[in-house]
Amino acid sequence: MFAPYYAFKKPEILDEERHRRVKVKLPSNFAFLKNVETVPIGFSEILPLTMYYPVMIGSFRERFFPFVIMGIKNQNVYVNEEGGMKVPAVPKACELYPFFVIKEGEEGEESWSVILDMSTACRDDEECEDGKEIFDDFGEPTEFFREIKGKLTQLALDFEKAIEFCEYLKDKKIIASINLEVSCKYGTSRLKNVYIADVEKLKNIKPEVLYYLNTQGYLSVLYAMYFSARNFKLFDLI
Numbered sequence: 318m319f320a321p322y323y324a325f326k327k328p329e330i331l332d333e334e335r336h337r338r339v340k341v342k343l344p345s346n347f348a349f350l351k352n353v354e355t356v357p358i359g360f361s362e363i364l365p366l367t368m369y370y371p372v373m374i375g376s377f378r379e380r381f382f383p384f385v386i387m388g389i390k391n392q393n394v395y396v397n398e399e400g401g402m403k404v405p406a407v408p409k410a411c412e413l414y415p416f417f418v419i420k421e422g423e424e425g426e427e428s429w430s431v432i433l434d435m436s437t438a439c440r441d442d443e444e445c446e447d448g449k450e451i452f453d454d455f456g457e458p459t460e461f462f463r464e465i466k467g468k469l470t471q472l473a474l475d476f477e478k479a480i481e482f483c484e485y486l487k488d489k490k491i492i493a494s495i496n497l498e499v500s501c502k503y504g505t506s507r508l509k510n511v512y513i514a515d516v517e518k519l520k521n522i523k524p525e526v527l528y529y530l531n532t533q534g535y536l537s538v539l540y541a542m543y544f545s546a547r548n549f550k551l552f553d554l555i
Contacts, residue, residue, distance in 0.1 A: 323353045324414060327435040333456035339438045340448025341415060346400030347407070349414060352391045356408045357384045359475025360482050363538050367545035369404040370395075374483050374492055374512035374542070381483035381512065382476070383542070386549075389499055389506035394552045403555045409472055416465055418473045429473040431466065482535060483512075489526055491518055491539070501552035514543040 329336075355375070358366060363383055366372055370385040385408055388394045395403050410417060415434035420427050439445035451462045458466060486492045493515040497508040519539075522530075530536040 322356050322410065322417075324349045324411075325417065325432070325434045328417070328432045329435050330419075331431045331433050331451065333452050333458075336433070336438075337452045337454070337456055338440050339433075339435075339452075340440070340445045340450050341433065342437050342439070342445060342448050344414065344437070347396050347402055347411065348400030350387065350393050350396050350411060351400075353393050354388045354391065355384045355386055356410050357382050357476070358408050358410070358479065359472060360478035360538075361475050362409060363479070364541050365406050366408065367541040367548075369406050369548060369551070370545065371548045372542045372545045373508070374486070376510070376512075380480060381487050383479050383483060386499075386508075388503065389501065389552070390504040392503045394501075394503060394555060409468075409475070413465065413468055413472065416469055418469050418476070420473075420476075429476075431469055482533075482538070485535070486514075486539070487512075489522075491515055491522070491526075491530075493518075497546075499549055499552070501549070503552065513546070514539045516543065 358372070360383075363372055366385050370387065372383055372385055374381055375384050376382075387396075397403055415437040417432050417434075418429045419432055420429055433451075439448055449461045450459045453459055483492075491514060492512040494510050494512055495508075497511060499506050499508065527536070530539070
């Protein structure tokens with residue numbers, strides 16, 4: 318679940334034995350996103366990110382989750398030539414690169430694992446003076462990695478809530494699959510089998526379902542995602 322997004326060239330699940338002597342070079346900017354079109358996001362991120370990005374629902378291995386669309390034709394329109402972001406909001410998964418979390422195992426017995434893009438790593442006996450150690454000589458997380466791991470734990474919990482949100486919408490048939498054509502100065506692309514709110518269904522929704530959507534904070538998020546499709550116009554403006 319939640320396969321690494323396109324920025325990860327050599328993803329590996331972290332292991333304290335296998336990666337004990339590994340150091341990581343953290344990126345100095347967001348240039349690693351220049352060819353990234355989509356990134357999965359957590360539930361708490363949806364509302365703030367709909368201000369700047371189109372936010373849709375997708376599926377992977379029969380699980381539904383929200384994601385931001387950052388570009389088309391292998392071109393991230395939100396990253397400038399210097400590797401900076403053109404908007405102030407950045408998905409948490411991007412801020413934590415080269416680390417990420419994925420969900421493994423059979424349904425009902427799944428667990429989250431930390432992965433690392435090994436293309437950013439080196440061994441401490443190589444030339445990596447500015448690299449950060451992940452594990453100490455005893456295989457324990459370093460202070461650097463403990464801080465990162467704490468943020469990854471929060472991201473995994475946020476992903477879980479995002480999955481619950483999307484699964485509820487799917488079960489209640491409040492979202493509908495669409496095929497979307499996007500045209501901008503970077504070209505034209507077709508998005509297949511993405512999901513958005515079914516506005517007609519929302520008009521006739523049962524009161525108890527509407528109450529649940531409202532008390533869980535789902536209703537405002539659902540409408541924000543629906544209207545975020547207008548942000549495709551930003552592809553020509555930023």
